[in-house]
Amino acid sequence: MSYYSILNRCFxxxxxxxxxxxxxxxxxxxxxxxxxxxxxxxxxxxxxxFPVMIKTSTTCQTTTTANQNQLIVFTPSKYVAQLxxxxxxxxxxxxxxxxxxxxxxxxxxxxxxxxxxxxIADLILAKNNIMEAFRAETTYNYQPVVGFSDYTAxxxxxxxxxxxxxxxxxxxxxxxxxxxxxxxGHILPxxxxxxxxxxxxxxxxxxxxxxxxxxxxxxxxxxxxxxxxWRENDSKRFSKNYITPISSNVAGTRWYLKMQHNNTDxxxxxxxxxxxxxxxxxxxxxxxxxPYWQCNNYPVTFIGES
Amino acid sequence: xxxxxxxxxxxILFIVFSxxxxxxxxxxxxxxxxxxxxxxxxxxxxxxxxxxxxxxxxKHSGNKAALQHYIQTVNAQIQGTGIQVISxxxxxxxxxxxxxxxxxxxxxxxxxxVIIVLSLKQAYFSADxxxxxxxxxGISVLLMFMMKQxxxxxxxxxxxxxxxxxxxxxxxxxxxxxxKSKTLSNSYYPEQQVALANKPxxxxxxxxxxxxxNPEVKxxxxxxxxxxxxxxxxxYFYRLVELGHTIRKRPNFNNSLEKTLSExxxxxxxxxxxxxxxxxxxxxxxxxxxGSRSRMHSYGLVNVSQGNIEIIGK
Numbered sequence: 001m002s003y004y005s006i007l008n009r010c011f012x013x014x015x016x017x018x019x020x021x022x023x024x025x026x027x028x029x030x031x032x033x034x035x036x037x038x039x040x041x042x043x044x045x046x047x048x049x050f051p052v053m054i055k056t057s058t059t060c061q062t063t064t065t066a067n068q069n070q071l072i073v074f075t076p077s078k079y080v081a082q083l084x085x086x087x088x089x090x091x092x093x094x095x096x097x098x099x100x101x102x103x104x105x106x107x108x109x110x111x112x113x114x115x116x117x118x119x120i121a122d123l124i125l126a127k128n129n130i131m132e133a134f135r136a137e138t139t140y141n142y143q144p145v146v147g148f149s150d151y152t153a154x155x156x157x158x159x160x161x162x163x164x165x166x167x168x169x170x171x172x173x174x175x176x177x178x179x180x181x182x183x184x185g186h187i188l189p190x191x192x193x194x195x196x197x198x199x200x201x202x203x204x205x206x207x208x209x210x211x212x213x214x215x216x217x218x219x220x221x222x223x224x225x226x227x228x229x230w231r232e233n234d235s236k237r238f239s240k241n242y243i244t245p246i247s248s249n250v251a252g253t254r255w256y257l258k259m260q261h262n263n264t265d266x267x268x269x270x271x272x273x274x275x276x277x278x279x280x281x282x283x284x285x286x287x288x289x290x291p292y293w294q295c296n297n298y299p300v301t302f303i304g305e306s
Numbered sequence: 307x308x309x310x311x312x313x314x315x316x317x318i319l320f321i322v323f324s325x326x327x328x329x330x331x332x333x334x335x336x337x338x339x340x341x342x343x344x345x346x347x348x349x350x351x352x353x354x355x356x357x358x359x360x361x362x363x364x365k366h367s368g369n370k371a372a373l374q375h376y377i378q379t380v381n382a383q384i385q386g387t388g389i390q391v392i393s394x395x396x397x398x399x400x401x402x403x404x405x406x407x408x409x410x411x412x413x414x415x416x417x418x419x420v421i422i423v424l425s426l427k428q429a430y431f432s433a434d435x436x437x438x439x440x441x442x443x444g445i446s447v448l449l450m451f452m453m454k455q456x457x458x459x460x461x462x463x464x465x466x467x468x469x470x471x472x473x474x475x476x477x478x479x480x481x482x483x484x485x486k487s488k489t490l491s492n493s494y495y496p497e498q499q500v501a502l503a504n505k506p507x508x509x510x511x512x513x514x515x516x517x518x519x520n521p522e523v524k525x526x527x528x529x530x531x532x533x534x535x536x537x538x539x540x541x542y543f544y545r546l547v548e549l550g551h552t553i554r555k556r557p558n559f560n561n562s563l564e565k566t567l568s569e570x571x572x573x574x575x576x577x578x579x580x581x582x583x584x585x586x587x588x589x590x591x592x593x594x595x596x597g598s599r600s601r602m603h604s605y606g607l608v609n610v611s612q613g614n615i616e617i618i619g620k
Contacts, residue, residue: 039330
């Protein structure tokens, strides 16, 4: 038999086999299986991997990377924390004493209380009422380095000058800050209500999370008056005639350095950085900063709060 | 009409495959979505302590801007999945009316319930999916073509057997034994010839002739082959010698009878492969059950007289 006829016979046999009923049913079954598995394969199976979503700190290395000591900075503002951390890393005095600087920014009110109360931070921006509450100046020897000037707390209204009387507040919608450490936006107005014999539960109080949010509430007419401080650009939206002071000489926030050693080199380096950083701030209030230490001549001395 | 039926067939096949494919993709997609939603939920749950949500008890208003920024960051991470976080709100603030593609997940924490509003928008058709659909259509067409071919083939075959049954006299199977080429074949497929050795060929021819003449005689393995049968076998062997197939002396047909019979059976198996129903006429019976040496068993072709055997070159 020739190859051709063998091939031909093979082909005929294959054709016969392929056209058999069982073969067709098998092919159909295979096609169904294919449809099912193709469906499973075609759908992409991407696993989501999340990085750290909310950062609350930044770290940088000084020039002496072998040094294990870490300088811990805490401030409520992320921007300030990042800027100051970087500045301190580049500082020669810091590099002599520390291997790295880590800057935390407070994401919540509770964080700042933890940092102050437990004396974790070496350098911290805090209000003096908090420092006093925790006796931090005596327990951890936190020393004020620079301070922002005192300010006055006001009731601000958009339509009339607020009166400090019991009758006046009774039917007013009042905007206050929700964090209890704020003096102008929380403590002082509540003190005023107490002095006037007003029950806070009877007042219509709306809480906001920041001074800016308070101003939004007032500007949008959601509240009749707010408790805050006065800034220059407020006159664009509100009238300076419609503000009533609650209390003057509210002490501004201060930078504190934990002075467990008489480390005056570090103190002066930190002070100079804080002073130069304040100059770059956009708000005038933050530019108005006062140094508490005399660093020009040795020995370094405390000038004190004026 | 025929075209309509086959296109309908292709359509039905395509629909069946597409439905299976569709169910498979949606099933898989649901699994993937479920997993991804759980991953998103897990991440939000991890970040929950740092999220500045409002709290009714603590009179905390929360930081909406920070929350919005967080949601944007999450959405940037899960881009391409079709899932989006719409909002994260504590239960007391939740008064959103959900849109059609939105759904909620609840996070129960120790002192509050946080509701995550998510949306799911997924386009079903992608390049891959369309390619698979085209492939499935191709498979449907191919299968339909095969089915059509198969039906025609089966029909032809059926027609052949029907014709056989209508005119059994004219078209009944004939076993052709060709002494000249020493082959067996059947009349349906004369080209399918099976060669047989001299000894089995002669013995089979003798067996056929013997059994036609003496249908009642039992041929038993235990007994010697009857003289008459041996003579016939020898006669056929001399005929082969005459035809020039062999110059060897004639074999002893009494020897290795079982081997001879199996060679005959093997050849008949090949020749009668397509018509097994005709086998019993021409096939030396095999011993079933009782054992090949049984006295009961006979290898005689009892019904050979009913069959048609054509011997060429007798």
